[in-house]
Amino acid sequence: MSIVTRRVRTARLDTFVREAGDPASPVLLLVHGNVSSSVFFEELMEDLSADFRLVAPDYRGYGDSERATIDATRGMADFSDDLAALLDALGVEGPVDVLGWSAGGNIALQLAIDHPDRVRRLVLEAPGSPYGFGGTTGEDGRPVADDFAGSGGGTANPEFCRALAEGDRGDGPTSPRFTLRTFYVRPGFTFPAEVEEKYVDGMLAMKVGDDVYPGDLTSSPNWPGVAPGTTGTNNALSPKYLDQSGFADLDPVPPVLWIRGADDQIVSDTSMFDLAQLGRLGVVPGYPGEDVCPTQPMVSQMRAVLTAAGGEVTETVYEECGHSPHLEHPERFAADVRAFLR
Template structure:
């Protein structure tokens, strides 16, 4: 089944959206992760279009959507409000099932918190912690430092950002292609060459700068010397601005399917993107030790919030799988998704 790709003007911005399936079928919303776009969902959309009306937008400043500043002081609410505005513009009035991959998991959680009437069920795929990325510890997401050092725009690798901005398609250690191969999927996973180029295209459409990715930064007297700024994606994911523990307090907590890989290096209790974990391993110099700067238990934090909500939660861990279950195990992922959505 074909995928229709177009721009949809909303009252917030001009959003690029991929759409497949019969609009009369139940709507399934697919929300991308960081440094990606809706193109990563095309194969899944084709698989599901016979049963669902599937829509997959690009974030502001990502893919082919309009470039607009992400106000990080709202956490990811700019992005979830963009999604709600898109649903309005497309005339989708009833609740939808929403799937969020990686940082997209935070976006659909925020959609459920701020727009509870919009969400029927949630699928969290390798979703980020409800306390954001970096700078927090413990199951309650308490900050490691008063200024939330270790999170925000300054945590992104500057060489990777430069390669992204330059449209680098090479294979250097910090290139987008190497990052795609080494971290988006489990080590040893091999993409179909045409799909790899398509996904790389999606990554390279990320707008690089203080406004979108990774965002601005401030210096800190606390290790590792950087603290969050106020704009851009990585700051929106800082625990300074993002606290989604309120999901557990909703009057109606939607059923949740949580799928993650056992070899995920990005969202993990020992994440290779957590500067505290890298410091602990000796990769980032000057680490002051676990007592001063403990690592972030991302998976455990999410589990604690989901458990506190008291709703129906199904957690599935895929063996031999990294950060992208829908890419690494597409058949199983589609089957598990269908089973959950048609119960």
């Protein structure tokens, strides 16, 4: 079944949506990750369209959706409220199944926390830590510094942001294409040329600036010298504003299928996007040491929260796989999702 696209005006946002499947089938809401768009789900949608009504929006400021400021002080709530408003606008009643990839996993968790009547089951694909990205340590997500230094808008590579803003389609070390090839998937994995181009298109379609990505920043006396601002995605992912440990307090807790790659370099207990890890490796200068600024155990933090929830949790690890199981092992991923939701 073919994928159709349209714009949906909700009470909050003009949202661009990809859809597939029988409108009478159970709804599966697909939530993409940071620096991407719903185009990354097209092959998965084709695979699952016989079983589900698939709804894959671009979130605010990403892809072809409306550019709207992200209030980072609400954590992921701007995004989750946007999803609830979209379901309302589509006339979808009752709970739906939700699949969130990377930061989309955090949005899916937030939807379950803030709108529990909307979520039946969760598929978390390589989700970020429930304690945000950067600036925490320990399975309980305790902050490393009182101002949450090492997280937020200032953690993004400014050359990468410049490449996004300028529409760089090259393969230099700070280009979107290099990031796609090196970090979104396990190094060595290759896409067909036309598929890679559309994914680069999806990355370049997002809006760059303090309002969307990566967000603003403040200076800090603590290493690495930057702390969160108040707008934009990376600030919304800062532990200053994001604490999703409340997922464990839901009653009932939605069943969870957690799928991740064994070679994920983005969400990991030794993430190559965690400035503390990069400092420990000597990539970011001035690192004060692990006793002052330990690395963030992102996977362990997620496992701790899901375990505390006490619900049905299935953790599946794909070998020879990076940050995108649905792209790297599409047939297995679709089969696992189908089996879980069936």
